[in-house]
Amino acid sequence: MTTGTRKREAPTVPGRLPLIGHTPAMLRQRLAFTAKLRSHGDLVRVWLGPLPVHFATTPELVHQVLSGPGEKFRKGLLVDKLRRAFGNGLVSTDGEFHRRQRRMIQPALRQPALERHAAVMTESAADLVDSWRPGQPLRFDRVVQDFTIGVVGRTLFSTDFDPRVSAEIRRHTSTMLRLGVVRALAPGPLALPVNRRFDDAVARVHRVVDDIVAHRRTDRADLLSTLVEARDEHGLPMNARQVRDEVVTLLVAGSETTGVALSWLFHELAANPDVADRVHDEVDEVVGRRPATLADVPELRYTRRVITEVLRKYPLWIMMRRTGADVTLGGVDLPAGADVAFSPHALHHDPLSHPAPERFDPDRWSPDRAARVPRGAYVPFAGGLHHCPGHQFAQYELAIATATIAARWRLVPVPGTPVRPKVVGLIHPDRLPMTAVPRSH
Template identity: 55%
Template sequence: MPVPVAPGRLPVLGHTMPMLRRRYAFTASLRNWGDIVRVDLGTMRTYFVTNPRLVHELLVTKGSSFRKGALFDKFQPIFGNGLATSNGVFHRRQRRMVRPAFSGERLALHAGTMARAAAGLAATWRPGEVRAVEEDAQALAVTVVGEALFSTEMGERAVEEVRRSIFTVLKHGMVRAVSPSFVEKLPLRGNREFDGAIRRLRRIVLDVVRGWREDGADRGDLLSMLLMAQDADTGAGMSDEQVHDEVMTLLVGGIETTALALAWTFHELAAHPAVERRVHDEVDEVLGGRTPTFADTRKLTYLNQVVDEVLRKYPVWFLMRRALAPVELGGVVLPEGAEVIFSPHALHHDPASFEDPHRFDPDRWSPERAATIPRGAFVPFGLGARQCVGHLFARTEILVVAATVAARWRLVPVPGKPVRVKFTSAAYPSGMLMTAVPRN
C-alpha cells in the first residue's frame, strides 16, 4: 500500500544553493539518501527522485499525472507558451501539429543543410590554425537551425539577429529562472542585456512570420511547416504569437544542445586517440569521401556510440515536474502541487547504472552492454510525452557534422591550454583551443 508523506517519512535536506560546481556534487550525492529525498530549497519544498526506475515512472508510466514544474513557470513569461513550457491539452495539440516538421522525410532534407554548413565551416580552416572550438560549434549550430527555420531574405536577417542575441539569452536565462523574481527587476547589466536580446528576437521573428503570411508559399523550412500546420480535430492553425513561441523554443533548444554536444565530441575524440581512429576508419569506410546523408547516420554505428557517450557525460543539470493531484511514486504519496526534481547529470553518472561513470567509454553503448542499462538511466532529451520533439533533428545534426569534419580534419588540443568549464544549466566549455590538422 502507498504510504502518505508524513514528517520524517523521507530524508529531509536543507540546501542554500552554494557554488555551481558544488551543486552538481550535491545532486549526485542525493542517491545516497534514498530513491526520493525531500529537499527544501529556501521556502520551496521539493522531492528529488534519484532512482532511474522511478524517473521512468515519473516521465512515462505516470507522466500524465505531472506537468512542468516551477523552473518552467519562470521560463514561460520569457519564451512564451511553446512546447517546452506549455501543459495539458494545449501541449498535446501543439505537439501533434509540430511533430510533422521533424518527420524522416524532412530530416533527410535538413541533413543536407547540416552537411553543407559543416563543410562550409571546415573549408575556412587552415592547416595549423588554432580554433576556439566551442565558438565554431556555437556558430555552426546557429547556422543550421537558422537555415532550417528560415529560408527567405527576411529569414537571413533573422539568422543574423539570432547570431547576435541567442547566446545572451542562453547565458542569462538559467540565472533568471533560478533567481528570486525581484532580481530580474534590478538595474543590472545582465538584466538589460537579456531583456534587450529577447525584445530583438521577438521583433524579428514576428516580422518573418507576418512576411510569410503575406507570401503564403511552402518554402520547405520549419517555419513553413509551423505556419501550415492544422489541428486534426478543428482544422485551426497557429496564431502568429504561437508560432513565435514555438520558434523561440526551437532556437533555444536546438542551438544549445547541439553546440555543447559538438564541442565536447571534438574534445573527447582528441583526448582518446583510439576512439578517434575508430571514428575515422568508420567514416572513411561508410562515406568513401562523399558528403554524409540522413541514411548514412544509421550506418555510422560506432559514431552513434560516441554521440551517446557524449550525451551521457554532458547532459543538463536538472529538470522539474509538478504533481497535478496526489500521486504514488516509489511507495510514497506525493501531494498535489508537489515539485519533483530529477537530474539527468546525476542519473548519467550513477555507478549503479554505468560502470566507471566518469570515464569516456563509447563501447558501453554496444548492443550487448546497452541492453543492461536500466530504463530511466539515460535521459538526454527526456522521455515520454514530454520528450524533446526535435531530439532526432539534434542527433542527426551532431552525427552529420561530426562525420563531415572527421572526414577532413583532426583537432588537436593546444598544449598548456586546458579547457575551462562553466557550470550553469549544463557544462559549458570555455577556451577549448584546438589546432586544425588535415587528415590527408
C-alpha cells in the first residue's frame, strides 16, 4: 500500500476565532499584528472571516510576489474593494488592459512632461510659503494635503482648485480609503455597516471630478488633455468613463500619499534638530531663499535621503495580490485565485533589514549602506509590472516642496499636542498642529 506525500501548508497564525477569523485582532492591533507575523513563519495564513490570506513576511518572498510574471500575481482583495472608487483606473486593473492603459498614460509621467509638472510644483510651493505669516498656527497635515491636491489639480486641469473643492476631495478621499481597507479586511456581512458610507464618499468624489472634467478648457497642454488625446496601438482613445477613472486614480493616488509623506517629514525634522540643520544647510547652499526647481533636485542629496527615510518609516500598512496561476511561494503550493498579502510597514521596520528601525536615520540611505538593503525590504512604490508609474512625480514634488519650505521656514510643534500615527491603508498623523517660524539666514 502506498501513501501520497502530503503537501506543505503555511501555518495558521494563532488566535483565529470561529467565523470571524483574525479580522478583529487585525483591525484592532494593525501595525503590531502584521509586525509579529514573521515570528510564525516566512509564509503564514491569516483568516479574514472565512477567507484565508497567505502573508509573505520576508523580503525574498515579497520580491518574488512583486517581480513575478504578471499572469502569476495580479491585483487582490484590497483593490477589489476599492474598484467602486477607481473603476478601471490604472491602480485597479491587470493584464493586457493594464498594459494598454499604462502605455497610454506613461508619456504624461515622463520627461519632458515632468518638467512642466515640476514647474507647477515650484509655483505652488512658492505660493504656499508666501501665504504664511510669522507665528502663524497651521494644521500642517491639512495644509500640505491641500497643497498636494492643488498640484495634481493644476497638472491635470491647468488651473487651481477652488479651496472648497480641495477640501471636499480631501475629506471624502480619506473616508473612501479608510473604509475601503475595512471592507477588504472584513469581507461579507461584517463589512455591511460601512458600505453605505463608503459608497457616499465615492459618489461625492466622482461628482466633483465629473463637474471639473465637464467644465474643463480644451486649449490647455495639461495632463487631462494628454489622457483625452491618447491613443492605443490600434489608434483607439479612452472612452469618457475610462478618462474619469484615470483622473480619479491620479487625483487620489497622486495627492494622498505625498501629502502624508510631507506631514511626517516636517514632523521628523522638528523631532530631530540635527537632521533639520543638515537639511537647512544644504538648502541654503543649493537653493538659497528662492523656490526650489527641478534643476535643484539632483543637488539636494541629503534632502533626498530624508525623503527616502520618511517613505521607509511611514509606508503603506498592507498590500494584497491574488495568484493568477498555480504558484509555489515559500515552498507552499498555492492555486490560482489564492489571496496573498504583505506589509510594507513590517518589512520597513524589520531590524534584520533596517537596523534600529524606529530611529529616523537618513544616513542609512548613503550609497554604501543602501546597497546592503535586501531586495524586497524597501517597497514604498510596490514593484514589478505594478510599480507605481507616478513615483518620479511624487519624489520631485517632495523634494521641491521640502526645499522651498525649508528655505524660508521652520515648522515648530505646538506644545502639549502629541502626534500619534493613525493607521488606515496609509499611516497618517492623527493631527499635526505646527507654528510657522521664519528662518534667519
